[in-house]
Amino acid sequence: MGNIATSVEAQIRILKERGLLIENNQKAVENLLDIGYYRLGFYFYYFQNPLTHNFEENVRLDDIIDLYYFDFDIKMLLLRYIYRIEVHFRTQLVYHTSNLYSTNNVWYNDPKIVNNDILKEFNNIYYNLKTNNNTLVKHHTKYPGDAFAPAWKVFEFFTFGQTFKFFSNLKNVELKKKIAGVYGFRDVSLLNNYFISIINIRNICSHNAVLYDFNQPVGIKRIPNLKYRFKTSNTTNLNASIRLLLYLLSKVSHNRADELERDLKAEFEKGKSKILVNRIIKSKIKFDL
Template identity: 70%
Template structure:
């Protein structure tokens, strides 16, 4: 999209000039453009265009792009639901093991003897925002005018990324190993790699990135499970991330992992009637479970 705003009528003319075929009423096209947005749809139009000229390849229909967009949207909503289950479980493990390890210090998460100093300045800012806007913490500080609330009151309102940062900043290596052992890992570095990868997917799903073509910036380490282990050389694409999410989810609930696996397969099957969209999705995800 250029530097000047365009009307939906102008957007339609531009799409037609690039070879787009409209297989629905123009009023429906306008409604869709005003609903999703021309710029956002451009992230999906890209896969149907010549990289140099931006012209659409032969017989590309408007509904092809919409189909790809909604597939990606549905996959993001699906994964968010199950990643939330992983997030809650990890939050609970960190809170349980750390709070019981430091029984006499219910604000261990801001103790420089327990967590690395590098996170304290950032977390103080986060906490200040929470205690001025979060109703539960506002009530707590009215009743108990202390600097910080107990960990179990605070952690419920932290993001997955913030929870992970607190975990990674723990100075007690044995405590981190104890939490990693909950998931069957002897090495904390393995849990670190897996959590970062899942948080990356969670952020793509939450912030409107293109998911089906997403590649992890750092490869996912070998998954110690024959069913979910990545079978090919590609340990960064969405197939690798899906296998990882399923693996970690199976540590939380095998039934939920089975449910997610089936829902992914059903969602992929919805593209089978559109050969063009199906080929684009398969070429990027390469889901092979």
């Protein structure tokens, strides 16, 4: 799609001229008005000549739609379980840090406890929360003398990324080791690598970007569990991220990890019955559970 808006009828004409098979114009109009030509373009990509944008032979719009919904369903499934890990990690950070500094319920704003760099960023975040978040508005109305609310209230409204950034900026190395130990890690750098990878996947899923061809910018470190360990040398593709998610989830709840694995297998099995989805599973995701 260029710089000039086009009607859905013109979009269909362009797609047909480029060789995409559209068997039902009325359904095509519905799909394009529902999902959008631009968003679907991310799913056209692997089936087009990058220079001419012409489609491979026998590629149907229905096949592209199947891929779009497969990708969407996997994102929604992963997001549900990533949230479980997010809540657990937030709880560990707030619980262990708040108990260590039990006389300071606003430790997150103390330069003796966290690095100065994050405090500069935090001031803007907190101002927005203080003025727009009902829970914190009520707190400051009830306690007008408080410059900040207790950590256990504030962190409930931080994103996964913001929560992890506070963990990363803790000055107490032993405290970080203790939190990493909750997940069975002696090495904090292992937790850092794993959680950054999960946050990357979480951001793709929550912002509804394309998931199936996502590659981690940094390879995921070796998983210390035979059940979830990588079977190939690819440590950046979606399959590697799925294996990591299952491993971390098993640290929170074995039942939830088993549940996610079962649901993923069912979704991928359904996907294999679709022509283009099956191709993407084999060539890009390389799902091997």
